[in-house]
Amino acid sequence: MALEYSQEDIFPARIGYTIDKEFDYKDSLVEWILKYKEDNPSVKVSNVGGWQSRGNFYQEEESFRPFMDKIWKQISSTVDNYAEDLELRHLITNNHVLKLMNIWVNVNTPGSFNHVHVHPGSLLSGVLWVQYPEKSGHFIFRDPNTMNNYCLGLNVHEVVPTEGTMAIFPAFVPHNVDLNESEGDRISISFNLDID
Numbered sequence: 001m002a003l004e005y006s007q008e009d010i011f012p013a014r015i016g017y018t019i020d021k022e023f024d025y026k027d028s029l030v031e032w033i034l035k036y037k038e039d040n041p042s043v044k045v046s047n048v049g050g051w052q053s054r055g056n057f058y059q060e061e062e063s064f065r066p067f068m069d070k071i072w073k074q075i076s077s078t079v080d081n082y083a084e085d086l087e088l089r090h091l092i093t094n095n096h097v098l099k100l101m102n103i104w105v106n107v108n109t110p111g112s113f114n115h116v117h118v119h120p121g122s123l124l125s126g127v128l129w130v131q132y133p134e135k136s137g138h139f140i141f142r143d144p145n146t147m148n149n150y151c152l153g154l155n156v157h158e159v160v161p162t163e164g165t166m167a168i169f170p171a172f173v174p175h176n177v178d179l180n181e182s183e184g185d186r187i188s189i190s191f192n193l194d195i196d
């Protein structure tokens with residue numbers, strides 16, 4: 001007998017991150033969001049407590065345009081790196097364009113959180129962490145294959161947000177946001193992308 005063992009860990013999911021090391025528009029962005037929140041009711045999706053804007057709110061808000069330009073720049077750059085060695089690269093460069101399907105703002109006030117959810121109908125999803133008071137809720141990715149819980153034990157991946165960092169991930173990856181145990185507002189901007 002001559003036993004030789006080998007192994008492969010298969011089907012990973014890619015999460016891409018880009019940090020804006022300056023993030024010099026943070027204060028004005030937070031100010032804009034909190035003012036907008038005062039004047040507009042929350043929608044109810046995965047959020048428990050807190051406030052969430054309606055999707056594509058920015059289209060009727062000309063004053064958000066300068067922020068949108070910067071956010072789109074970060075999205076484009078992140079996807080550019082993300083797609084580098086993927087089939088996605090060929091799709092984007094061969095007559096297809098990356099399209100922003102939806103974007104919305106989350107203000108998780110103290111005591112609020114987001115249930116586990118996915119973003120159906122899109123290819124990629126993402127989040128820009130704008131304001132993160134310590135202990136205001138980690139971002140938790142969950143393995144879509146729940147049986148990995150019993151095999152590899154790698155079914156949860158926890159991310160501590162940093163302000164100015166954007167994460168992009170496959171829209172099918174379940175995720176949730178932990179309870180905001182701080183005394184401040186946790187603010188993020190979420191979005192969905194597809195190729196057209």
Ligand SMILES: [Fe+2]
Binds near residue numbers: 117118119175190
């Ligand atoms: Fe989400």
